[in-house]
Amino acid sequence: MLKPILFLLSFLAVTPAIAQAGNGITIGHTDSVFSKTLNEPRKLWIYVPESNNKDARSPVLYLLDGDDLFLTAASIVSHLGESNSNSVIPDMIIVGIGNTDRTRDLTPTHDPEHKTSGGAEKFTTFIEKELIPYVDNHYPTVPHRVLTGHSFAGLFVMNTVSNHPTLFNSYLALDPSVWWNKMQPLKQIQANIGRQNFGGQKLFIGLSNLNDTAAARKDTTNATIATRSHLGVRDVFQHTSNKSVNFRYKYFPDETHGTLPMPGIYDGLKAIFDFYKRPSFSRIGERGFNxxxxxxxxxxxxxxxxxxxxxxxxxxxxxxxxxxxxxxxxxxxxxxxxxxxxxxxxxxxxxxxxxxxxxxxxxxxxxxxxxxxxxxxxxxxxxxxxxxxxxxx
Incomplete structure (x- = not known):
C-alpha cells in the first residue's frame, strides 16, 4: 500500500506562491498597464496563489502604494489563506498599484499648496475602466474585490466609499488622511453617509496612536487635526442610521502611523472575512455531531x-x-x-x-x-x- 501513497504525495507537490527561483525567492511578479485616462503606464505588483486545482479562481485585493506594501500584504494573504491551511480568509490575488504622483492620484480635492493635487476621481476612472478589466482578463479572478490603502491611500479608499461605494465589495482604510484640505473629505463623507446605498459593502478602519484621543478632541490646532479627523470619520460610521454598510473599527494603541499597515491589514482582512474561517470537525463520528x-x-x-x-x-x-x-x-x-x-x-x-x-x-x-x-x-x-x-x- 506504500506505493499509492507515494504517488499521491508526488502528485500533490505544488510550487508554492512564495517559491525559490535559483538562489533567490520569488513572491510574485511585476506587470504593467498603459492608462489612456492617465496617459501613462502604471507598474503593477502581482501575487497569484498557487493551487492543485488548475481551474481555481480567486478574489482580488487591490493594494494602493503597492510599491511599498506589496511584501507586507503578500505575506499576510499567504499566511491567512487556504493554501497555508489556515483558511481564515480566501486565497487572494494581490494587485499592487505603483505610484507616479501620489498626491495627484490619491487626493480628492485640489489644495493650492500642492499644485498637482485633486486627481482621485480620475484615478478612480483608471481603476474602474482600465485596471479592473485588465486584471479580470489576464488573471484567474472572481467578481469579489477588496480595496486597501494607508494614509493618503486610505483617504482614496474613503473617497471611493463615499462616491463609488459599490465599486468594491469591501474596503480597508488605515489612518485615512481625511484631514486633507481643511477636512473637506470628512465633510463630504458626513454629507453623503445618509443618502448613499452601500449595498452591504464592508468597511474596516484602523487607526494608530497619533495623539491622546481625549486631549485631541478638545484641541483645535493642526497638531491634532489628523487624530480629530480620524475620530470624526469613525464617529460618522458608528452612529449613522444607514445600515447598508457593514462597519468595523479598531484602534491600535501600540502602533505608530508608520507601523500600522502590517497589523492593520492583518486584522482588517480577518474582520472583513470573519465568516470565512472553517469550523472544527474534530468531533466527527460522535453522537449528535452532523x-x-x-x-x-x-x-x-x-x-x-x-x-x-x-x-x-x-x-x-x-x-x-x-x-x-x-x-x-x-x-x-x-x-x-x-x-x-x-x-x-x-x-x-x-x-x-x-x-x-x-x-x-x-x-x-x-x-x-x-x-x-x-x-x-x-x-x-x-x-x-x-x-x-x-x-x-
Missing amino acids: ADSLLNAHYTNVSKQMGYTILPPESLVSGLAWLCSMRNMPKEQLQYYKLNLTNYPKSVQAHLQLGEYYEQINDKKAAIDYYTKALALQEDRELRNYIKELKGK
Missing part, C-alpha cells in the same frame, strides 16, 4: 457572503475522509472521497484517493479503474508500472 450538515451550512453561507458558489476545498474534504478512516467509518470515508470527485472531476488527487480506498478493501478492478483515470489526467511512469503490476496479480 459533519455533513455543518459542512453544507458553512459553505452555503460563505458562498452567499462572497457572491458566488464556493465548494468545500478538496484538502478539507480529504481531511474529513482521513478522520473517518481513523475512526472506522468506511462508508463516510468513501462518501467524502466521492464528494471530492464530484466537485473536482479533473483532480488527480481525488482519483488516486479513491483508487487507494478500493485497493484497501481488495476491490482491485475499481482501484485499477481510478488509478488509470488519474494517469490519464497526469502521466507518471511509476504509477503506470504499478497499474501493470496490479493487473498481473
Whole structure:
C-alpha cells in the first residue's frame, strides 16, 4: 500500500506562491498597464496563489502604494489563506498599484499648496475602466474585490466609499488622511453617509496612536487635526442610521502611523472575512455531531457572503475522509472521497484517493479503474508500472 501513497504525495507537490527561483525567492511578479485616462503606464505588483486545482479562481485585493506594501500584504494573504491551511480568509490575488504622483492620484480635492493635487476621481476612472478589466482578463479572478490603502491611500479608499461605494465589495482604510484640505473629505463623507446605498459593502478602519484621543478632541490646532479627523470619520460610521454598510473599527494603541499597515491589514482582512474561517470537525463520528450538515451550512453561507458558489476545498474534504478512516467509518470515508470527485472531476488527487480506498478493501478492478483515470489526467511512469503490476496479480 506504500506505493499509492507515494504517488499521491508526488502528485500533490505544488510550487508554492512564495517559491525559490535559483538562489533567490520569488513572491510574485511585476506587470504593467498603459492608462489612456492617465496617459501613462502604471507598474503593477502581482501575487497569484498557487493551487492543485488548475481551474481555481480567486478574489482580488487591490493594494494602493503597492510599491511599498506589496511584501507586507503578500505575506499576510499567504499566511491567512487556504493554501497555508489556515483558511481564515480566501486565497487572494494581490494587485499592487505603483505610484507616479501620489498626491495627484490619491487626493480628492485640489489644495493650492500642492499644485498637482485633486486627481482621485480620475484615478478612480483608471481603476474602474482600465485596471479592473485588465486584471479580470489576464488573471484567474472572481467578481469579489477588496480595496486597501494607508494614509493618503486610505483617504482614496474613503473617497471611493463615499462616491463609488459599490465599486468594491469591501474596503480597508488605515489612518485615512481625511484631514486633507481643511477636512473637506470628512465633510463630504458626513454629507453623503445618509443618502448613499452601500449595498452591504464592508468597511474596516484602523487607526494608530497619533495623539491622546481625549486631549485631541478638545484641541483645535493642526497638531491634532489628523487624530480629530480620524475620530470624526469613525464617529460618522458608528452612529449613522444607514445600515447598508457593514462597519468595523479598531484602534491600535501600540502602533505608530508608520507601523500600522502590517497589523492593520492583518486584522482588517480577518474582520472583513470573519465568516470565512472553517469550523472544527474534530468531533466527527460522535453522537449528535452532523459533519455533513455543518459542512453544507458553512459553505452555503460563505458562498452567499462572497457572491458566488464556493465548494468545500478538496484538502478539507480529504481531511474529513482521513478522520473517518481513523475512526472506522468506511462508508463516510468513501462518501467524502466521492464528494471530492464530484466537485473536482479533473483532480488527480481525488482519483488516486479513491483508487487507494478500493485497493484497501481488495476491490482491485475499481482501484485499477481510478488509478488509470488519474494517469490519464497526469502521466507518471511509476504509477503506470504499478497499474501493470496490479493487473498481473
